[in-house]
Amino acid sequence: MSDAPSPAATIRERVDLTDSLALFRFELENGIPDYAAGQYLTLGLPHPDKPGKILWRPYSISSPPERKDLMELYIRWARSPVPGKFTTLLWPLKIGDQLAYKDPKGAFSIEHQRPDGGPETRRMVLMGGGTGIAPFMAYIQHLRKLGTTRQIVVCHGASYVEELGYREELLEWQRESVACGRKGWDFHYLATVSRPKEPANAGWDGPGGRVESLVQPAADGGPSPAEVVVGERFTTANTSFYICGFDGTVQSVKAAVESRDFRTKKEAREDGGYDIKFESYG
């Protein structure tokens, strides 16, 4: 019997941003299935402690569903306080190495419809902490393909500048938006580093603080940095939030906007409407 995983995800490309943050691009044995932007792929490796068993972990897909050659994931090697079981096995793998996989799943997808069946047109504020930017890369590229006219505001926070993954693509999409006068493609990108005083962030002249600080009102109750950029206060009539990252990030973003009646699906209004979708680990 062959030891090859089945079905197999083969690493075809790997881009290391730092020694513990990388993009992996996989060829899938059964081809890339249809999936919704925002879903995750589950990867498996032989379990380090249980012979004959597979250790599975979910990873958000950062490539859009329209991409059918390779599927991209954005992964951190969890090293502290103890080496993560799965990512420590994944990190030494090279081009051509194979893992097992399970097809995409998950409900962290874009809401395209209002509860009354009409199209959802509110701006999307995408709040990503660290690798939590991954599902939003799939959203954005998918929405570009669809020719969306919804305003997209991406807020990305990382500890260090070098961990602001996808920064070049995000800046380019913002430049394109400016170049077309924000007609048709209305895209804003804000980035912040949460350890601004550390030497590795020397030279960063952007905002300091965790990603939630970009949507927290100013000390005097004035607009948040993201509201300043778009020139409008966020209300439930004009804005929906999508949050991905640590549970602390989800809770802090919710706390920043809940006084304005922004709600999750659990707290939906009588008509079924809500304004915040999130996915966190923990």
Ligand SMILES: Cc1cc2nc3c(=O)[nH]c(=O)nc-3n(C[C@H](O)[C@H](O)[C@H](O)COP(=O)(O)OP(=O)(O)OC[C@H]3O[C@@H](n4cnc5c(N)ncnc54)[C@H](O)[C@@H]3O)c2cc1C
């Ligand atoms: C829907 C979903 C999507 C996800 N998408 C992504 C993604 O796109 N990119 C990404 O990088 N991750 C993503 N994750 C997280 C990913 O699934 C794994 O949880 C992550 O890679 C860590 O797995 P691991 O086996 O290496 O670490 P684990 O062994 O599971 O350990 C997890 C953490 O706990 C710590 N830990 C372990 N044991 C102990 C202990 N005894 N005491 C104290 N601390 C301990 C480890 O140091 C580590 O930081 C996602 C999670 C979910 C639920």
Ligand SMILES: NC(=O)c1ccc[n+]([C@@H]2O[C@H](COP(=O)([O-])OP(=O)(O)OC[C@H]3O[C@@H](n4cnc5c(N)ncnc54)[C@H](OP(=O)(O)O)[C@@H]3O)[C@@H](O)[C@H]2O)c1
């Ligand atoms: N679809 C998903 O569910 C999905 C997808 C991708 C990632 N994730 C999860 O998202 C998290 C981010 O992972 P990462 O390794 O990329 O993060 P990271 O780089 O270690 O941290 C990213 C940012 O989050 C901040 N942060 C750290 N701990 C926090 C807390 N308890 N509350 C609020 N903010 C905190 C960091 O601030 P400091 O500099 O102050 O530490 C940093 O600004 C992980 O839990 C990961 O598993 C989930």
